[in-house]
Amino acid sequence: MTHSTTTPHSARPDITVGSLNRIDKTRSRRSKFLRRFAAHKLAFTGGSILVIVTLVAIFGPMLTPSPFDVAGANRLQPPSLEHPFGTDNYGRDVLARVAEGARVSLFVGAFTAVCTAVLGCAVGLYAAYNRVADMILMRISDGLMAFPAILLAIAIMAALGQQTSNVIIALTIVFTPYVARIVRSSALVVREQTFVEALKAQGASRTRIIWINIAPNVVSPLIVQATFVFADSIITEAALSFLGAGVPPPAPSWGNMLLDGKNLIYTAWWMTVFPGVFIMSTILAINLLGDGLRDLLDPTYRSKTSGRKRKARKAARAAARQTAAHQSTASRPTTREGESS
Amino acid sequence: MTTTHAENHDDAGSPDVLRVRDLRTSFATEDGLVTAVDGVSFHVARGEILGIVGESGCGKSVTAESVMRLLDEDTTDYDGSVTFDGTTELLELTEDQMRPYRGSRLGMIFQDPMSSLNPVYTIGNQLIEAIRTHTRLTKQQAADKALQMLQITGIPEPELRLRQYPHQLSGGQRQRVVIAMAMCCEPDLLIADEPTTALDVTTQAQILRLIDDLRCNYDTGTMFITHDLGVVAEICDRVIVMYLGQVIEDTDVHTLFDEPAHPYTRGLLASTPSLETDNSKDLPIIPGAVPTLTQVPDGCRFAARCPFAIDECTRATPELRPHQRPGSHTAAGDHLVRCIRAEEIPDLLSTGDEQEDTDD
Amino acid sequence: MTETTPASAEPPQSTEPLLTARGLTKEFVSRSPLGFRKGAVTAVKDLNLEIYPRQTYALVGESGSGKSTTGRLLQGLLTPTSGEIRLAGQVLDARSKESRPLRRDIQMIFQDPHSSLNPRRRVRHILEEALRIVGQRDRSIIRARVKDSLEAVGFSQEHAERFPHEFSGGQRQRIGIARALMVEPKVLICDEPVSALDVSIQAQVLNLLRQLQRERGLTYLFISHDMSVVRYLADRIGVMYQGELVEENTSEGLYTAPQHPYTQKLLASVPIQHPRQRQQRDRLPENADQV
Structure with missing residues (x-):
């Protein structure tokens, strides 16, 4: 069947007009995400602070004296050129200990976040797809979530013994239920989509449906949640160390540095202020980053245009409307009574 | 009378309940400014049903939402004029001034009757609430009015329905409740956005008849938005066909079906199967798909899919102009079309068919 | 493939x-949290169907009439409460492993692209x-089949590297069809394949389905x-109402002489084709949607 081009008939549906230049779009998707990230001020600020802290953790210990060098003569020196953050009651350099503490804190936080994400994802997905497993796993996680996080972590540390690796294990047990819940609820939504039914109709196995097809769809909420776990586990680790149940001394962590400085807070403020500032800014940075990622990964969230342009247009419109309102005060809504008479 | 707009003088005393002139609605998105409605003009007279037809992405719903000013004002720009009842410029009202219009003089029916009712309140509560928002009736009077409205919509056992929750009603019954709610303040203009799309065929026929009856009884002007040409044939008096944010054809319903002028309208009519369609042949199709608003082509927006397109079509955007064919029974100026070749197409079609015959 | 006349012409x-x-x-049983039977809804009731090769059998009815459930039962997505399904004479049992290769011959196209x-x-x-x-x-077989399926629905291979969101609704529906064609099935169950599509795209997909059938x-x-x-599209049509097949006939026969009152009502509700038909239209009885 041949058709002349002047008839509206065509044997086969054509490819959409303009769909061909969409291929470039896919390629630039990553750079587009980076651009959007840079445009999201809060996320960008958080990300930058986190990068700085990470750089301090990586390079700080190389540039500072050993954080373990005890020097009796240098005890409790206030901040100076030689010791920018001062020295502690053993004469150790506080800057060096803060930098070394950053290593410990970030390592514990990041490792916990990764472990929690993997475990939480597995538990959440499995629960979403198996009714019996769902009952059991979700009741266990309810039980775990019923304890205050810090109390549960202390109990686990007491059982396992005071070791950095055990801190990670304890924090993973504490935070996995939160991640699992998020993953489960996202997976329940994805499971109802038609493509899952289509896979069943093709005869796909449960493993294939869950791990190859549903899993990639829960990655966005998982990343966001893992970011928050990152922040939470740094804070909880600091709290554990402050209570003496976390990273064992003499290894510095921001938490046990606070503990060391607690009794000397009036004589040597620098021993508590510097690690405190680092904890605060790191947590703030990670939370900003997490909020930003949640916005950026949410398909329904779209930063419209830059705020300034938008405000300018809005102001112009408001002004125009105001003049219009002045001119048309006579044309107020006519009341129904007035109309019927 | 204000003198803000020159047209207002002409409109004084005109029966048009709504006059939209050169409406332009644009959104700021990441990909830049997107103009979803681009220079749309139309008018709705009292007691008239104006059909707005088009496919998804043609801007028909945005047009309705612009009239009601329902879009997020932070990201939306309106331009042009929307004159209600000959005097009021809706686009220039503040949000507070706009509110008394919505739900009282401007009624709206949405596509999904379930999500336009609140699931936690009874039908009666919601109707009474809607009535009392805009009138000074007492609770008892409002309840009587609610019952009366339900009776008008032909819902069975209206007293029972008042005490029921939305989920206890069928889809058709819910849509009747939504219509009762839209009509309870006797609006001058009713905007129906795909009101029957979510319903079964049998229910659709009844809801259409209800809307038709209401416009007769209340003399309401109706904007009826749909993608279904069968529905247009059933109920509309005049029709505007939209494509990618623009009106491409504007005429009365008989002319639209008898002598569609724009190639897109022709294509739509031809590609919709009917009970009489010859099923030994393939359906005539419109090739391709509607481009996205971020990729609006230059010149005629339909040219890339149009079998009659020539070079000139892509050079400049065609105007919406009066269409006149010899022997046509419509008065000049009543049939508008946005196509430079509209008059030639019938001749092209007949010769095209001959060519095709000789090809085979 | 010279035989293009509608199959309704030949005796099935x-x-x-x-x-x-x-x-x-098919009964859907709702259970209390402890597993006790709370209530049951019969979605499909004692349904008998015969679908002949190379034909199009259409099931029509309103939402909730059980037509989609029937499709899912025939595909094996749902297990029937009772009754028997046969494909080319062999019994299909949704639960048994032996009928898995048979089920491959029945693929499905879904409504929401x-x-x-x-x-x-x-x-x-x-x-x-x-x-x-x-x-x-075998990678080469897979690759060849992807190419073949894509071409069958009007795409080229470069489209394979894209993600679904880069396609319009009609294009996605064609990808859904290509997916069903991958295993070279005998039967396609099309569940409202065009009702979510735009008017101008509907015709493209309908033509494609007819062409693939040929x-x-x-x-x-x-x-x-x-x-x-x-x-x-259809050669034979079955009308479903409240889980039962109330009428079945050839496409021609059903439209010219509908027997069941529901079929008559359904046909009377079809929107008219031209405004001039408004006067001739049979008006429906009052409040007929109370079902």
Whole structure:
């Protein structure tokens, strides 16, 4: 069947007009995400602070004296050129200990976040797809979530013994239920989509449906949640160390540095202020980053245009409307009574 | 009378309940400014049903939402004029001034009757609430009015329905409740956005008849938005066909079906199967798909899919102009079309068919 | 493929039916949290069907009439409460492993083109998966089949590298069809395949389905609520009402002489084709939607 081009008939549906230049779009998707990230001020600020802290953790210990060098003569020196953050009651350099503490804190936080994400994802997905497993796993996680996080972590540390690796294990047990819940609820939504039914109709196995097809769809909420776990586990680790149940001394962590400085807070403020500032800014940075990622990964969230342009247009419109309102005060809504008479 | 707009003088005393002139609605998105409605003009007279037809992405719903000013004002720009009842410029009202219009003089029916009712309140509560928002009736009077409205919509056992929750009603019954709610303040203009799309065929026929009856009884002007040409044939008096944010054809319903002028309208009519369609042949199709608003082509927006397109079509955007064919029974100026070749197409079609015959 | 005349012209009795259902019944039982039976809804009641090869059998009815459930039962997505389904004479049992290869011959096309493709996977992977599921490991066979399926629905291979969101609704529906074609099925169950599409795209997909039937000798079970589409496409039509098949006839016969009152009402409700038909239209009885 041949058709002349002047008839509206065509044997086969054509490819959409303009769909061909969409291929470039896919390629630039990553750079587009980076651009959007840079445009999201809060996320960008958080990300930058986190990068700085990470750089301090990586390079700080190389540039500072050993954080373990005890020097009796240098005890409790206030901040100076030689010791920018001062020295502690053993004469150790506080800057060096803060930098070394950053290593410990970030390592514990990041490792916990990764472990929690993997475990939480597995538990959440499995629960979403198996009714019996769902009952059991979700009741266990309810039980775990019923304890205050810090109390549960202390109990686990007491059982396992005071070791950095055990801190990670304890924090993973504490935070996995939160991640699992998020993953489960996202997976329940994805499971109802038609493509899952289509896979069943093709005869796909449960493993294939869950791990190859549903899993990639829960990655966005998982990343966001893992970011928050990152922040939470740094804070909880600091709290554990402050209570003496976390990273064992003499290894510095921001938490046990606070503990060391607690009794000397009036004589040597620098021993508590510097690690405190680092904890605060790191947590703030990670939370900003997490909020930003949640916005950026949410398909329904779209930063419209830059705020300034938008405000300018809005102001112009408001002004125009105001003049219009002045001119048309006579044309107020006519009341129904007035109309019927 | 204000003198803000020159047209207002002409409109004084005109029966048009709504006059939209050169409406332009644009959104700021990441990909830049997107103009979803681009220079749309139309008018709705009292007691008239104006059909707005088009496919998804043609801007028909945005047009309705612009009239009601329902879009997020932070990201939306309106331009042009929307004159209600000959005097009021809706686009220039503040949000507070706009509110008394919505739900009282401007009624709206949405596509999904379930999500336009609140699931936690009874039908009666919601109707009474809607009535009392805009009138000074007492609770008892409002309840009587609610019952009366339900009776008008032909819902069975209206007293029972008042005490029921939305989920206890069928889809058709819910849509009747939504219509009762839209009509309870006797609006001058009713905007129906795909009101029957979510319903079964049998229910659709009844809801259409209800809307038709209401416009007769209340003399309401109706904007009826749909993608279904069968529905247009059933109920509309005049029709505007939209494509990618623009009106491409504007005429009365008989002319639209008898002598569609724009190639897109022709294509739509031809590609919709009917009970009489010859099923030994393939359906005539419109090739391709509607481009996205971020990729609006230059010149005629339909040219890339149009079998009659020539070079000139892509050079400049065609105007919406009066269409006149010899022997046509419509008065000049009543049939508008946005196509430079509209008059030639019938001749092209007949010769095209001959060519095709000789090809085979 | 010279035979292009609609199959309704030839008597269907000339061949054996390809897909049959006998006494098909499906009850959905709702249970309390402790597993006690709370109530049951019969979605499909004692349904008998015969679908002949290379024909299009359409099931029509309103939402809740059980037509989609019937489609899912025939495909094996749902297990019938009772009744028997046979494909080319062999019994299909949704639960047994032996009928798995048989089920492969029945593929499905879904209504919603937006959620029926996994948004996180490329078209190539979506298509390849259909073959991997059935144990095909040979890369060259898989690649050839992807090319063939894509071309059958009017795409080229470069489209395989894209994600579903880069396509419009009609294009996605065609990818859904390509996915169903990957395993070279005999029967396609089309569940409202065009009702979510724009008018101008509907015709493209309908033509494509007809063309595939001609070229590949496919048999369709076409589930729809749109009487005009069904009239255009189907050879035989079954009308479902409240879980039962109330009338079945050839497309021609059903439209010219509808027997069951529900069929008559359904046909009377079809929107008219031209405003001048408004006067002749049979008006429906008051409050007829109370069912």
